[in-house]
Amino acid sequence: MKIKYELCEIILCRANExxxxxxxxxxxxxxxxxxxxxxxxxxxxxxVTFTPHxxxxxxxxxxxxxxxxGGYCSSLKLGNCNLCVAKPQTAYPYMKNLSRxxxxxEYDFGYIKSLYSMKxxxxxxxxxDSRPTVVIKxxxxxxxxxxxxxxxxxxxxxxxxxxxEK
Numbered sequence: 237m238k239i240k241y242e243l244c245e246i247i248l249c250r251a252n253e254x255x256x257x258x259x260x261x262x263x264x265x266x267x268x269x270x271x272x273x274x275x276x277x278x279x280x281x282x283x284v285t286f287t288p289h290x291x292x293x294x295x296x297x298x299x300x301x302x303x304x305x306g307g308y309c310s311s312l313k314l315g316n317c318n319l320c321v322a323k324p325q326t327a328y329p330y331m332k333n334l335s336r337x338x339x340x341x342e343y344d345f346g347y348i349k350s351l352y353s354m355k356x357x358x359x360x361x362x363x364x365d366s367r368p369t370v371v372i373k374x375x376x377x378x379x380x381x382x383x384x385x386x387x388x389x390x391x392x393x394x395x396x397x398x399x400x401e402k
Contacts, residue, residue, distance in 0.1 A: 237370060237384060238359040241297035242288040243317065245352050247281040247328050248273060249345035255279065262338045270335060270345065279345055283334055286327040288355070297354055317352035326350045356384060371396075 249270070251258075259271035259279070268283035292298045296311040304322035309315035317323050328347045361367065369385035 237372065237382070239356045239384070240359055240362075241292040241294075241299075242355040242357060243290045243292075243297075243299055243301070243324065243352065244287050244355045245289060245324065245327055245350050246287065247326065247331060247350050248276070248278045248348045249281050250277075250348050251279045251345040252343070254342045255345060258343075260339065260343070266334055268331065268334055268338075270339075270343075278348055281328070281331050281335070281345070283327075283331050286330045286334070289324040289327065289352075293359075297356075314354055317354065318350075320352075323352050358384065 251270070255270065257272060259269065261267070261269040261271070266283060266285045268285075269280070271280050272278075273280040290299050290301075292311075294311065297314060298311040301320070301322040301324065302309045302311065305315060305320050306322075308320055309317075309322070326347070328350070332347075358368065358370065367385070369383070372382045374380040374382060
């Protein structure tokens with residue numbers, strides 16, 4: 237699979253009462269979203285511009301921060317970015333400023349924490365922003381299957397592959 241890797245940040249915020257149970261996605265200009273984050277009572281803040289901190293087009297995910305992780309993370313053994321001493325600084329100030337351009341002052345939120353993760357993206361998705369599910373069976377004994385998908389409905393695609401294993 238031809239993949240690019242992005243080191244991404246989702247910011248968790250405490251919203252004021254005017255934003256409780258409300259989410260916004262701005263689809264004009266530099267896109268961003270402020271959305272309720274499950275049942276946490278928090279909102280997530282993301283943006284097309286600032287959520288990805290860095291991108292790797294190498295065969296394995298390779299980032300500058302790995303050099304400063306004290307061996308915790310490498311391109312062959314990813315660590316949990318949330319626990320890493322070399323994780324990026326938050327992009328919250330930039331995302332907050334971006335949101336202020338579009339949201340009324342009555343919709344406010346404050347920074348709580350950041351969640352970082354590595355996001356694999358098929359290079360073919362660069363063309364049309366598609367999110368196909370790719371299921372590849374690499375070996376049979378032992379069974380080794382790779383699944384890459386941006387959608388939860390991948391579970392149904394797995395049925396076909398796993399049924400063949402019986």
